[in-house]
Amino acid sequence: MTSLLAVAHGTRSAAGQSQIRDLVDRVAGRLPGVEVRLAYVDVQQPRVADAIRATDVVVPLLLSAGHHVRVDIGEAAAAAGAVVAPPLGPDPVLVDILRRRLPPCDAVVLASAGSSDPAWRAEVDGVAAELGGTVAYASGRERLVPDVVARLRRSGKRRIVVAAYLLADGLFYRSLHRAGADRVTAPLCEDPAVADLVRTRFRDLTMAASGL
Template identity: 65%
Template sequence: MNPTLIAVAHGTRSAAGRRQLQDLAAAVARRRPGLDVRLCYVDVQEPKVADVVPTLGDAVVVPLLLSAGYHVRVDIAEAVAGTDIPVTGPLGPDPVLLESLTRTLPAADAVVLAAAGSSDPAWRADVEEVAGRLNARIGYVSGSGPRVPDVVAQLRRQGARKIAIGAYLLAEGLFYRSLHTAGADHVTPPLCHDPAVADLVLRRFDSARLLTTATAAM
């Protein structure tokens, strides 16, 4: 019998974003009939991961997050402390997400990779890796660092006529909506709209199960 897949998202106050996260969890479940998929959160929404983990024995936590930042290292790690429940790597950075961004970006003079801001060095390193692969400038929608509208404006001053924003965000919310007023010509959809992301969640789950089985057999 498969263990439960605990899908842990950040959480959002956006009704559209909440539906998108629920749809992603449902898509994962449809791809693996019989798999129990539980969606929970680290912030804003209920149930919190710390409340779900104690109710389950055999489970795998898959962070629906784009980097191994604070929420993975602290919130999720504290939730599973003292249990045997493994935590997979986050969804990003991963070639699947890069391919998704590439498919949805139109031809443009310049690309801005828009990401949530964070002071976490691991998060910033991951964002820089993705931006480098896209040959994009980085703009943040929160926290410290260059803001997306400022980066777009600077590119305009430098002569860019068509600017595209690659939204490095999983679901809709305040951050995503702000990108549509940042002055660019195109904004890619939230990453959760790509069916390949549901497959990525299952790959993370399967990798953790294989590692757990191999460790138990040693």
């Protein structure tokens, strides 16, 4: 039986944990005959290095090819002889989800977790450009979400929406609701299209490996 190991970041949020498990259950329902399991790179167990044995394909439930994909997942996959699919983002599917969720507003703030990786930042900038929005981060020392929202308020924007570029509930997501915006979109993983995207990542990689 072909196997898929979905690897999430991990969170202490019970709601976020449930959302990721539900996402993986939906993926399993879309891939009959494939063994689908879940592991994490941080916070939760099992960790990817412990769960990757006898795995054919790894699909990172992450939004960019940052440290966790390159190092945590990459090294574990290399040791186990598994192949790794691209992360979920950036992808037009995610942009479409965010666009569908946006109500009428004066300004959009694309809120992401934050990273010092230039490639990661460029990817987030590209997503924001697709939405006509402004990038802000839920962590770090610059372009923090509350600061960006406050700046937009001072510039005269009356209805501001934070488009959450986050997969599941957790510390970063909850902080967005205290940033002063009028609305925050739901975590991405709650949209059925994300399960379809995981399935596509898996199928594209298995077809490429088989030479089809």
